[in-house]
Amino acid sequence: MAPHRVPRKVGVVGYGRLGQSLVSRLLAQGSGLGLELVFVWNRDPARMAGSVPPALQLHDLSALGERHPDLVVEVAHPKIIHESGAHILHHANLLVGSPSALANQTTEQQLLDASHRWGHAVFVARGALWGTEDISRLDAAGGLQSLRVTMATHPDGFRLEGPLASAHSAGSRTVLYEGPVRGLCPFAPRNSNTMAAAALAAPSLGFDNVIGVLVADLSLVDMHVVDVELRGPPGPTGRNFAVHTHRENPAEPGAVTGSATVAAFWCSLLGCCELPSRPGIQLC
Template sequence: MKKIGFLGCGKIGKALLNYVIAIDDARVAFIQDPLFPAEEASCPVIRQTDSQFYRKADLIVECATADVLKANISTILDSCDLLMFSVTAFSDESFERQVLELCKRHGRHIYLPHGAILGLDGLCDARPLLREVRVTTTKNPKSLGLSDGKRTVVYEGPTRGACQKFPRNVNVHATVALAGIGFAKTFSRIISDPMVATNSHLIEAIGDGVQFSIQVESTAGEGVTGAFTPVSACASLDRVLEKKRAYLFV
């Protein structure tokens, strides 16, 4: 039975925590979160990194922020594998190099959930053929921490710059860049629109002999995470745990 540690337990973390509590294939080793109410947990809750807890886990599920992921990466990969949601951290080239070196040194794996991006496997498979990948996201200004009164293009350019400008809001762009042709070649467009109540993403990929587009829309709700991500996160965890379903989509 896999022992799972949670680094950050807000909207996505709580959905995964409740899921792990309900299944038989895993148990919660600890929760690290400065704000999680300890009285609501039936496992240790820690407020700061303590490597003793990490050493007892088989998998860390990170659902905090890119900065928190960066600050804890050595402790995590020193101890176990990682399923992480703050993908914008990878727009920092020196962080990506550090991660690759740590994985090689300790023989670890990092799992990249698709989040809201249907078809990420196809994008990854098409990588050798791809010439152009564009991601256009439209969100309400509140979801971007902005206060625009009318539809405004707030960023256009390489995905690396989008991640640096909106580290909490463009994990979709970071995930597409990592799966596809990288942070320098992927093109990001971010639109702030006070008339929308959804997070919508259009991914367009063009390559030698192949062309496709993916359109995803989910209700925004409170915070930075749309309605689809917490649900898809549980299915991603299933795949990491190799939980057997009757049908396997590969």
């Protein structure tokens, strides 16, 4: 096992809504928390001009090792995890903000291999998933029988690909997909992260048996709604343990990330700095 090391130097990959928020917090509060921002990378570097000090802008992601990060936070797109996740793990712990990438078994295996090879952890941000620890505990105890995550928002909040991109909403509320989370992630890579986090929190069910439901709802102009429904073992009378959480997260119209999720990511960043840097996947 790799020696425990508290991450101090942080790199941020992606400078959209989440990246901008994390970078401004790191610049404003980082030193007091023992964290130093060592680079920011964005696909379009022009977006960083004027707000990220030039010395912190990284223009070539493959050169991130030169900044000696302890932790790299991905808040860009699952594609970055597919293409660069293993490379990042060569140099640092990785906080995955787009866990839908892990629905791809090749990517998951590459990350696990790199994590063990280089002794770095793969942290996964829970994002919008409420009750992550409770789900994990029930799963670890062998009691989780089913888990279903429904994500509903206005169609403008979706970034859909493949067959889902041409799916038409009929009426005010349309179920665009209902089935295993693994089947949804490639076609809704930016809107299935909460479901992917649930699949990782519940490895006994995993991506093939956690059910994801994606709903286009014209009434949810400024809100992302996530329902988590799970069933546990039956009690003495035969009635099953059951939990249903309903999370209404205010969001700017058209945004893929709701307001409370931005705060949750900052907590994940701080949280993973407290966790042991052990190889493998850990939710935080």
